Amino acid sequence: MEYILKTEKSIFNVADTLNCGQCFRFLSTNDADNEFVLMFKNKFLRLKQTENEVIFFDTTTDDFNNIWCDYFDISTNYSPMKELFSTDETLKKAIEFDGGIHILKQDNFEALISFIVSQNNNIPRIKGIIRKFCERFGEKIDKENYSFPTIKSLTGIKKDDLSGISLGYRDDYIVDCIEKIASKEIKLDEIKSMPIDEARKTLQKIKGVGPKVCECALLFGFNRLEAFPIDTWVKKVLAKYYQEGFPVEFEKYAGIAQQYLFHYIRSSNIF
DNA sequence: CCCCAGGGTAGGG
DNA sequence: CCCTACCATGGG
Numbered sequence: 471m472e473y474i475l476k477t478e479k480s481i482f483n484v485a486d487t488l489n490c491g492q493c494f495r496f497l498s499t500n501d502a503d504n505e506f507v508l509m510f511k512n513k514f515l516r517l518k519q520t521e522n523e524v525i526f527f528d529t530t531t532d533d534f535n536n537i538w539c540d541y542f543d544i545s546t547n548y549s550p551m552k553e554l555f556s557t558d559e560t561l562k563k564a565i566e567f568d569g570g571i572h573i574l575k576q577d578n579f580e581a582l583i584s585f586i587v588s589q590n591n592n593i594p595r596i597k598g599i600i601r602k603f604c605e606r607f608g609e610k611i612d613k614e615n616y617s618f619p620t621i622k623s624l625t626g627i628k629k630d631d632l633s634g635i636s637l638g639y640r641d642d643y644i645v646d647c648i649e650k651i652a653s654k655e656i657k658l659d660e661i662k663s664m665p666i667d668e669a670r671k672t673l674q675k676i677k678g679v680g681p682k683v684c685e686c687a688l689l690f691g692f693n694r695l696e697a698f699p700i701d702t703w704v705k706k707v708l709a710k711y712y713q714e715g716f717p718v719e720f721e722k723y724a725g726i727a728q729q730y731l732f733h734y735i736r737s738s739n740i741f
Numbered sequence: 742c743c744c745c746a747g748g749g750t751a752g753g754g
Numbered sequence: 755c756c757c758t759a760c761c762a763t764g765g766g
Contacts, residue, residue, distance in 0.1 A: 491747055585747075592746035595764065638762025643749085680749045701747035732747075 473526040473534040475544065482544065483570025484519040490571050490733035492690045494584055494597045495604070495618070510541055511577050512609065512617035543572045543693075551723045558720075560711045561727055564734035571729055574690060578658045579651070580618045581691025582673070585683045586643050595636070602635045625652040643678025650676055662692050669694070689725040698724040706741060707731050 475482075485504055488496050496508035505518040515538065516527040526534060539545060552569055555561040583603075588596050607619035607627075627648060632641040650656045656676065661669045669692070673684045681700070688697035698716070700708065708716065720727050735741065 588746090589748040590746065590761080591748090591763080592765080595746075599763095636763060638764095639749095639760090640762080678749065682748055686747065699747065702745085703747070736747095 471528065471530055473529040473531060473538075475524040475526065475534075476522060477524060477544075478522060479519065479570045481548075481570060482524065482542070482572055483568070484517060484524055486568045486571045486733060487542070487574065489737075490568070490729055491593055491736070492686075492729065493574055493576060494593070494600045509604075509611070509615055509618070510537070511580065512611060513537060514611055514615050540575055543575055546572070548572070548726070551726055554723075555720060555727050555730070558717060560707070561730060564730040567738060568730055568733045571726075571733060573693065573695065573726055573729060575693050576690050577618065578661070578687070578691035579621060582658070582676075582679075582687045583644065583647065585686040585690070586647060586676075586678050587637065587640060588686070589640065589643075589678065589680075589683055591640075599636050603632075603637075606631075606635065621648065621651050624648045640678060643676070646677040647679070661688075666694060666696060685725075689729075695723050695725045696721060698728050700728075701732070703732055703735055704728060707735055710741075 479486075484506065485498075488506055488508065493508070495510075496506050499505045499507055499516070503518055504520070505516070507514070507516045509515075515529070518525045518527070526538060529538065548569075552565050556565060584596070584600055587599050587603075591599075604616040604618055607623055608616035610616055625648065627645065629641050629645055632644060635641075637644060651658060656672060661672055664672065666688070669688060670681075670684055673679050673687060674681070679687070685697040685699035688694040689699060698721075716724065716727075
């Protein structure tokens, strides 16, 4: 059974949304066809975008309504934010380039672990590490895919359990993250509704979670759209186009703006 | 051999 | 507060 979503790429662009560096458990199966497979927690999805629709394969209407509609943030209208951002010349160009990006509503624990892995690392390698992490600690879903491991299944793991995953020095950070969550020293569910600065302070108690990783976790795992991750790429954009600082009138949705800029500079050669 | 990748920590000024 | 060395790993 297929679920068909009527939309266009300027409204929701699957390829840009997946390729813009916010998630890591997906593969392009056929570039020309805009077809992808992805994992979200323990759910597998194959989907494909055409001019007028997105096809969700093997997906019931209930699956779409209960899982994927929310995950892909389909029901949010991004137009008001894009209109606001377009008063800025650089952002206007970015939105013309990749205005169909949606901010995924990922699992907070998965996002946190993923962006700890991301530090001083590149996207292809991050994807490989997370795949190996899921293969070792997750549940087998089908021939090739594993669920993202739960906190419960990870409780008590030691640094040695992480060898062979190519985490490098980040293995200590993963262990510390799991310990602090398993012991309930840090409660992810409570971070969702915390004032943003308190949420930041709490997440940064975890070893290996500094400002950048923290902002990514908040934006992609907790849907805190005001979070503004500054990585090496965004740093270059800020230095070149926003020497007076990033416009304060965008701050409520700064994370979305940041994501347009990030994908724009990485995928075009404006530098 | 170098540099870089969705950076952070520890240590010293 | 700032600055810097260092941190594993793999690709270019």
